[in-house]
Amino acid sequence: xxxxxxxxxxxxxxxxxxxxxxxxxxxxxxxxxxxxxxxxxxxxxxxxxxxxxxxxxxxxxxxxxxxxxxxxxxxxxxxxxxxxxxxxxxxxxxxxxxxxxxxxxxxxxxxxxxxxxxxxxxxxxxxxxxxxxxxxxxxxxxxxxxxxxxxxxxxxxxxxxxxxxxxxxxxxxxxxxxxxxxxxxxxxxxxxxxxxxxxxxxxxxxxxxxxxxxxxxxxxxxxxxxxxxxxxxxxxxx
Ligand SMILES: C[S@@+](CC[C@H](N)C(=O)[O-])C[C@H]1O[C@@H](n2cnc3c(N)ncnc32)[C@H](O)[C@@H]1O
Numbered sequence: 001x002x003x004x005x006x007x008x009x010x011x012x013x014x015x016x017x018x019x020x021x022x023x024x025x026x027x028x029x030x031x032x033x034x035x036x037x038x039x040x041x042x043x044x045x046x047x048x049x050x051x052x053x054x055x056x057x058x059x060x061x062x063x064x065x066x067x068x069x070x071x072x073x074x075x076x077x078x079x080x081x082x083x084x085x086x087x088x089x090x091x092x093x094x095x096x097x098x099x100x101x102x103x104x105x106x107x108x109x110x111x112x113x114x115x116x117x118x119x120x121x122x123x124x125x126x127x128x129x130x131x132x133x134x135x136x137x138x139x140x141x142x143x144x145x146x147x148x149x150x151x152x153x154x155x156x157x158x159x160x161x162x163x164x165x166x167x168x169x170x171x172x173x174x175x176x177x178x179x180x181x182x183x184x185x186x187x188x189x190x191x192x193x194x195x196x197x198x199x200x201x202x203x204x205x206x207x208x209x210x211x212x213x214x215x216x217x218x219x220x221x222x223x224x225x226x227x228x229x230x231x232x233x234x235x236x237x238x
Contacts, residue, residue: 008033008060008155008158008159008162008193008194030162030163030164030167031162031164032164033159033162034159034160034161034162034163034164034165034167034170035163035164036111036112039110039111039112039114039115039159040112040113040114042112042114043057043090043091043112043114043115043117043118044114046058046091046114046118047114047117047118047121050091050118050121050122051121054125056091056093056118056122057090057091057118058090058091059091059093060090060154060155061154061155061191061193061229065154065191065229065231066093066094066097066154067097068214068215068216068231069094069152069154069189069191069214069231070097070098070101072189072212072214072233073098073101073150073189074101078149080102080103080104081104081105082103082105082149082150083105083107083147083148083149083150084098084103084105084106084107084148084149084150084151084152085107085108085109085145085148085150085151085152085181086098086106086107086108086109086151086152086153087109087138087151087152087153087156087157088109088110088111088138088153088154088155088156088159088160089108089109089110089115089119089133090110090115090118090119090155091115091118091119091122092108092118092119092120092122092123092131092133093122094108094152094154095108095119095123095128095131095133096122096123096126096128099123099126099128099131104130106131106132107131107132107133107134107148108131108132108133108134109133109134109135109136109138109141109145110133110135110136111135111136111137111138112135113135116133116134116135119133120133138156138160138174138177139160139170139173139174139177140177141177141180141181143180145180145181146180146181146183147181147182147183148181148182148183148186149183149186149187150182150186150187150188150189151178151181151182151186151187151188151189152188152189152190153188153189153190153191154190154191155191155192155193157171157174157190157192157195158192158193158194158195160174161174161194161195162194171203175203175204175207178204178208178236179207179236179238182236183236183238184236184237184238185235185236185237185238186235186236187211187233187234187235187236188204188208188233188234188235188236189231189232189233189234190230190231190232190234191229191230191231192229192230192231193228193229193230195230196226196227196230197213197227197230197232200230200232201232204234206237207236207237207238208234208235208236208237209234209235209237210232210233210234211233211234211235212232212233213230213231213232213233214231214232214233216228216229216230216231217229
């Protein structure tokens with residue numbers, strides 16, 4: 001099943017009471033999509049569906065969102081041995097795509113135990129048993145999680161920045177975790193539906209230099225042209 005971007009953009013009626021959305025970097029309301037309970041429940045249902053009928057569940061932003069990142073990675077002629085971390089791996093489908101493209105040093109983390117179980121099941125079904133899937137809160141990573149050559153994120157920074165507790169603090173902690181986990185000059189590839197290119201440049205600066213904006217579908221509304229999804233490649237300047 002594929003997903004459009006609307007669910008992560010807003011969840012009607014889910015706004016936080018104080019509506020803390022006024023500052024430049026935080027121009028939308030918080031939502032239940034920023035809570036662990038939400039994702040636990042979602043992946044429990046998807047796990048059950050996977051057991052019942054073999055459906056792997058949501059592919060956030062559609063298959064094309066994985067393909068465009070994989071295609072770009074392939075143009076870089078990187079070793080198939082580079083270590084890649086999928087932040088908030090969900091059902092693990094992005095890791096499966098990378099494994100099918102020859103990458104062998106793959107790790108996925110997610111703070112939802114049901115997601116971890118789903119991803120392990122989905123990957124095992126394809127015989128991909130050497131992909132490491134760990135239950136972990138990316139905002140509190142153990143010090144042992146470090147030195148990755150590449151981190152990928154599809155929809156997780158979006159979810160984290162919807163945290164009803166303190167979206168601004170969550171974003172700051174996300175950037176700090178990323179700096180701990182990536183090796184110097186490592187790559188960070190983010191696909192987001194909540195943040196524009198300009199906002200992402202601001203959030204991940206200083207520390208991350210833009211390498212490439214990956215082309216994504218454009219839409220026009222009221223004479224204004226924009227992107228429904230933004231996909232950027234950054235390099236970590238330690
Ligand atoms: C929109 S889903 C995207 C899932 C997957 N990346 C994909 O593209 O299908 C957001 C994911 O982020 C995970 N997540 C949210 N906050 C997290 C955190 N602090 N640490 C680890 N995972 C988190 C959720 O459990 C969920 O799997």
